[in-house]
Amino acid sequence: MIPDFIWTNAPALLVAIPLLGAFLCPIIGKISPRARNVWVGGIMLVTAIVALILAYRVFTDGTVLYTFGAAVPGLSIPLDSGGIPIRIIFTVDAMSAFMDIICAIVGFSAILYSLASESRNSGLEMYYTLFLLMVAGVFGMVSTGDFFNFFVFLEILSMASAGIIAYRVDGGVAVEAAIKYFVLSSVGAIFVLFAIGIYYGQYDALNMAMIAYRMQGSSLDMIALVMLVAALAMKCGAVPMHFWTPDAYSMAPSSATAFLVVASQASLYGLFRVLFTFYNLTLNAVTVGWIIIILGILSMVVGVTMAIPQKDVKRLMAYHAVSQTGYMLLGIGVGLAVLGNQPLMESFGYMAMNGGVFHILNHALYKGLLFLTAGAIFYRIGTRNLNKMGGLGHNMKWTMVFFIIGALAIAGIPPLNGFASKLMIYESVFIFNPILAIIAMVVSILTLASFVKVFHSIFMGPKLPEYAEVKEAPLPMLLGMGILASLAVIFGLFPDIVVTTLVSPAVHALTDQAAYIASVLGGA
Amino acid sequence: MLWNLPFIAVVVITMIGLVTILLKKNLIKVMLGINILQSAANLFLISLGYREGGIAPIFTLAPSTHMVLPTPQALCLTSIVIGLATSALMLSFAVIIHKKYGTVDLDKIRRLQG
Numbered sequence: 001m002i003p004d005f006i007w008t009n010a011p012a013l014l015v016a017i018p019l020l021g022a023f024l025c026p027i028i029g030k031i032s033p034r035a036r037n038v039w040v041g042g043i044m045l046v047t048a049i050v051a052l053i054l055a056y057r058v059f060t061d062g063t064v065l066y067t068f069g070a071a072v073p074g075l076s077i078p079l080d081s082g083g084i085p086i087r088i089i090f091t092v093d094a095m096s097a098f099m100d101i102i103c104a105i106v107g108f109s110a111i112l113y114s115l116a117s118e119s120r121n122s123g124l125e126m127y128y129t130l131f132l133l134m135v136a137g138v139f140g141m142v143s144t145g146d147f148f149n150f151f152v153f154l155e156i157l158s159m160a161s162a163g164i165i166a167y168r169v170d171g172g173v174a175v176e177a178a179i180k181y182f183v184l185s186s187v188g189a190i191f192v193l194f195a196i197g198i199y200y201g202q203y204d205a206l207n208m209a210m211i212a213y214r215m216q217g218s219s220l221d222m223i224a225l226v227m228l229v230a231a232l233a234m235k236c237g238a239v240p241m242h243f244w245t246p247d248a249y250s251m252a253p254s255s256a257t258a259f260l261v262v263a264s265q266a267s268l269y270g271l272f273r274v275l276f277t278f279y280n281l282t283l284n285a286v287t288v289g290w291i292i293i294i295l296g297i298l299s300m301v302v303g304v305t306m307a308i309p310q311k312d313v314k315r316l317m318a319y320h321a322v323s324q325t326g327y328m329l330l331g332i333g334v335g336l337a338v339l340g341n342q343p344l345m346e347s348f349g350y351m352a353m354n355g356g357v358f359h360i361l362n363h364a365l366y367k368g369l370l371f372l373t374a375g376a377i378f379y380r381i382g383t384r385n386l387n388k389m390g391g392l393g394h395n396m397k398w399t400m401v402f403f404i405i406g407a408l409a410i411a412g413i414p415p416l417n418g419f420a421s422k423l424m425i426y427e428s429v430f431i432f433n434p435i436l437a438i439i440a441m442v443v444s445i446l447t448l449a450s451f452v453k454v455f456h457s458i459f460m461g462p463k464l465p466e467y468a469e470v471k472e473a474p475l476p477m478l479l480g481m482g483i484l485a486s487l488a489v490i491f492g493l494f495p496d497i498v499v500t501t502l503v504s505p506a507v508h509a510l511t512d513q514a515a516y517i518a519s520v521l522g523g524a
Numbered sequence: 525m526l527w528n529l530p531f532i533a534v535v536v537i538t539m540i541g542l543v544t545i546l547l548k549k550n551l552i553k554v555m556l557g558i559n560i561l562q563s564a565a566n567l568f569l570i571s572l573g574y575r576e577g578g579i580a581p582i583f584t585l586a587p588s589t590h591m592v593l594p595t596p597q598a599l600c601l602t603s604i605v606i607g608l609a610t611s612a613l614m615l616s617f618a619v620i621i622h623k624k625y626g627t628v629d630l631d632k633i634r635r636l637q638g
Binding site for chain 1: 569
């Protein structure tokens with residue numbers, strides 16, 4: 001049914017198609033705006049389909065290898081190299097496939113949405129070029145099995161993101177946000193490069209599986225670990241280094257913000273990959289686990305307390321994004337703290353990690369949805385200031401429904417998806433340390449309080465005279481939001497299916513270092 | 525001791541770069557700090573890859589078979605190219621900021637707050 005060519009080359013196509021689409025976009029834009037829209041939408045649709053095909057292949061057949069330049073894609077070690085993988089390899093295991101699915105869903109919805117939401121701006125060829133470059137960067141980061149390649153995609157992603165944040169210059173304010181983001185991510189990327197140098201100097205390898213295989217946990221490795229954790233935690237917006245998030249998220253165009261959420265989660269993926277695949281048991285798991293837990297708790301508390309007094313709706317949501325990232329770090333940190341202790345791992349470790357990883361998916365869905373609704377409101381009334389809004393529920397009914405779904409999901413109200421993952425985190429973290437679970441619940445309540453306020457000031461109240469003529473958002477925007485909203489509801493209604501088919505394999509792929517190594521280096 | 529000289533230089537250059545980024549108030553100087561940091565990373569990669577007496581792995585008429593895999597050099601080239609793109613993007617941001625705000629002083633570029 002699926003052409004053989006796509007089936008075998010899916011990992012390479014995942015990066016090649018958006019890159020091709022990105023760089024042809026300015027040329028096609030010369031023909032007509034309609035041709036450009038069709039081109040961009042088509043490219044994203046094809047990419048999403050390839051990603052889903054690849055994910056299906058990974059979840060049925062196990063880890064997929066793609067060796068660039070080899071006679072057979074699965075041939076990771078050249079016959080005459082003496083057991084060393086010298087080529088660039090894409091290693092797509094269940095965790096990577098999980099991230100691919102997130103990127104495909106959110107990317108497609110955001111592109112669909114942007115076809116209408118950005119239509120009033122000029123220079124859209126460049127906008128879509130940057131957007132597709134971001135898509136290529138995220139797919140590359142989560143699929144690659146080569147650490148230097150990871151760095152290259154990280155840089156592609158941060159450059160494209162910085163460009164897209166600054167896209168709406170907005171009297172220079174957007175550029176200011178982009179500078180903050182870009183200075184931080186360039187410094188972070190340089191430290192990733194230092195870490196790569198340290199690994200290469202010690203282990204003569206850039207391949208992630210080879211580094212993991214030879215990992216000894218020396219003091220140099222610990223320096224590299226500190227550099228990587230600092231750089232990647234900064235890029236995913238965890239608290240001590242979170243200050244770029246509100247600026248960047250609020251200044252980027254809304255459709256791009258929805259995708260920036262996925263972009264920060266790609267860094268989160270990198271962080272987990274480093275911790276679990278590279279180091280795994282060579283770490284002092286308890287110490288590092290607690291560092292991640294403390295980062296998570298700080299992000300949750302600081303994020304939500306900063307969010308409450310905000311007046312700018314997107315800024316408020318951005319602080320909530322920081323706070324939600326804390327939940328993922330908390331879940332994964334608890335899993336890491338008991339790593340290697342099989343009984344504890346069985347009793348709550350896997351569950352905490354399942355919750356954390358499931359929360360990545362849920363967060364991408366509902367936070368993407370919330371940013372898109374904020375964008376729809378901005379599109380119609382031209383302001384993001386909560387004090388100037390009111391009574392929009394009369395005219396923008398669908399947007400209101402989508403906002404309610406997103407807001408309830410982020411606050412963890414059943415039966416929406418946020419509840420499913422948060423419940424898993426609460427239950428397992430409560431066994432580990434009750435205080436942490438209580439903090440997590442209090443943060444959830446504060447989130448709900450904050451969103452009740454936002455909901456009230458945007459949608460409730462009498463019709464305001466200045467917004468009497470406001471219409472519902474255009475159809476493509478509603479479709480983009482609708483995809484995310486319906487998935488948020490479906491995943492909330494059937495969390496068991498999602499956890500057993502997608503999340504649990506991803507978590508096991510993450511914790512099982514030996515399987516990752518064996519998939520690349522063979523049974524050695 | 526002498527063999528460690530390149531690595532000591534890497535540490536010194538890294539420190540200079542970080543201090544520039546953290547303490548300077550001028551946007552252009554901060555960007556130069558990032559460039560300095562980038563050079564430190566490149567020097568680190570190159571000094572890792574240096575082997576005394578090693579030759580490039582070109583087999584035609586090679587004087588010895590003592591060859592060095594040029595991966596660090598390849599990494600360094602890639603990183604230079606990325607550094608170029610980074611500087612270009614950052615400088616173009618600086619141009620826009622100067623046009624809109626009339627200053628490149630980081631203390632005055634503070635319209636986003638809260």
